[in-house]
Amino acid sequence: MFDLIVIGAGPAGSAAAYTAAVSGLDVLLIEKERFPRPKPCGGAISKRALFYMDGDLPASLQENEIYGAKISYKDKSVEVVKEHRIAVLIARDQFDHYLLQKALRAGALIQRDKIHDFFEEDDFVRVYNKQRHQYRAKYLIIAEGAHGKLKYQIRGRESKDRYGFGLVAELKPSGTQTSALPKKIMEFQFGITSRGYGWIFPHKNHHSVGIYGIAREMNGAKSKLQTLCGHSGFSAGCSPKGHVIPLGWPRKKLTGKRTLLCGDAGGFVDTFSGEGIAYAIRSGQIASQKIAAALPQDDATDVTTAYEKDCREEFDDNLKYAFRFAECLRKYPDLLFSIFAGDERMIHDYLDVPAMEATYKQLFYRMLRRAFPQLPGLLRERLRVNTD
Numbered sequence: 351m352f353d354l355i356v357i358g359a360g361p362a363g364s365a366a367a368y369t370a371a372v373s374g375l376d377v378l379l380i381e382k383e384r385f386p387r388p389k390p391c392g393g394a395i396s397k398r399a400l401f402y403m404d405g406d407l408p409a410s411l412q413e414n415e416i417y418g419a420k421i422s423y424k425d426k427s428v429e430v431v432k433e434h435r436i437a438v439l440i441a442r443d444q445f446d447h448y449l450l451q452k453a454l455r456a457g458a459l460i461q462r463d464k465i466h467d468f469f470e471e472d473d474f475v476r477v478y479n480k481q482r483h484q485y486r487a488k489y490l491i492i493a494e495g496a497h498g499k500l501k502y503q504i505r506g507r508e509s510k511d512r513y514g515f516g517l518v519a520e521l522k523p524s525g526t527q528t529s530a531l532p533k534k535i536m537e538f539q540f541g542i543t544s545r546g547y548g549w550i551f552p553h554k555n556h557h558s559v560g561i562y563g564i565a566r567e568m569n570g571a572k573s574k575l576q577t578l579c580g581h582s583g584f585s586a587g588c589s590p591k592g593h594v595i596p597l598g599w600p601r602k603k604l605t606g607k608r609t610l611l612c613g614d615a616g617g618f619v620d621t622f623s624g625e626g627i628a629y630a631i632r633s634g635q636i637a638s639q640k641i642a643a644a645l646p647q648d649d650a651t652d653v654t655t656a657y658e659k660d661c662r663e664e665f666d667d668n669l670k671y672a673f674r675f676a677e678c679l680r681k682y683p684d685l686l687f688s689i690f691a692g693d694e695r696m697i698h699d700y701l702d703v704p705a706m707e708a709t710y711k712q713l714f715y716r717m718l719r720r721a722f723p724q725l726p727g728l729l730r731e732r733l734r735v736n737t738d
């Protein structure tokens with residue numbers, strides 16, 4: 351009987367196992383893959399994620415430091431560079447492996463197995479693999495990511511317009527670009543997918559080129575990615591890897607009797623940007639902190655109530671307003687881009703959100719204020735286009 355079983359050793363699961371182990375809990379981390387394992391990802395670790403990790407990311411894992419962004423829509427683009435770094439780029443297999451090793455060094459145990467089922471009793475939880483081998487613990491954290499079906503015992507499944515999809519390839523620039531030093535900015539191209547974008551992130555030895563959008567609207571994703579590659583000076587013949595991405599809003603049910611959902615399993619992803627690693631790490635930390643605090647009295651209701659409350663308080667504002675931004679992008683892409691392109695300050699402010707120096711909510715209301723004077727002109731333009 352363990353104090354805690356964590357299913358999945360991605361950023362959420364490893365952060366949960368680490369926090370539990372340093373709090374003195376007997377924790378078993380169960381992971382189906384052999385690490386380091388590949389994972390489709392842009393590899394951007396925001397300042398928010400670094401903050402949650404206490405800045406504890408070895409320099410050897412940091413492939414590039416990012417100071418700004420170039421944002422393009424149709425034939426226009428704006429570039430903003432900040433004085434301080436806003437993110438670092440990492441190789442995802444190595445990053446996740448590092449977090450796992452850190453949890454193991456802190457005292458967590460790892461078991462390579464795939465969990466198929468779990469049952470919540472009144473005072474403990476049983477989890478099973480396919481051969482019905484059983485593991486038991488007082489509490490269970492499910493950090494199985496966006497794939498996996500265990501979470502659906504806690505909350506219902508979503509329809510295809512309630513989750514996103516990302517497709518990514520690792521590419522070398524063709525021609526003269528090959529020898530160029532990695533640039534310090536990330537590129538985002540809007541208009542490729544509705545409620546999403548294409549990205550180019552300059553890693554040390556390759557570029558991560560990808561597209562992200564709502565799953566239901568991602569038909570032809572591979573050819574859209576190939577077009578982006580071709581237009582950006584990369585060879586169009588790429589072999590991309592895809593993965594689903596939950597939408598961070600509306601809020602999802604996070605707890606059973608003794609089970610807590612963390613990371614993508616809990617739906618903690620910024621719908622506008624697709625950023626999930628920071629929220630995965632933080633939700634894993636909060637879950638284990640709540641379990642460690644309540645274990646002496648073993649009051650499971652305290653744990654689940656406190657976890658739901660803290661996640662709401664820490665994440666709701668950002669996840670809700672990121673979703674609203676994504677909705678604006680889908681409905682009014684021209685208006686949104688004209689506000690951002692017409693005022694570099696807006697992009698500066700947007701980059702402050704993943705750096706934790708501003709919130710989506712502040713940015714949303716600032717955007718509405720700037721949109722207001724432009725509305726009559728935009729309406730006139732729309733009417734003129736419709737009557738032409």
Ligand SMILES: Cc1cc2nc3c(=O)[nH]c(=O)nc-3n(C[C@H](O)[C@H](O)[C@H](O)COP(=O)(O)OP(=O)(O)OC[C@H]3O[C@@H](n4cnc5c(N)ncnc54)[C@H](O)[C@@H]3O)c2cc1C
Pocket residue numbers: 357358359360361362363380381382383389390391392393394395396463464465466493494495496497498500515516517518560591592593594595612613614615619624625626627628630
């Ligand atoms: C194409 C793409 C690009 C992205 N780029 C970025 C980015 O640049 N920056 C960013 O912040 N976010 C990005 N994200 C989102 C980010 O990858 C996720 O939010 C993050 O991985 C969530 O971490 P997690 O620990 O919840 O889940 P995961 O990282 O998915 O880890 C889940 C783990 O659970 C294991 N597992 C699953 N089921 C079982 C089981 N039954 N038994 C045992 N083990 C199991 C899996 O093998 C896996 O190791 C991207 C996503 C996609 C799809």
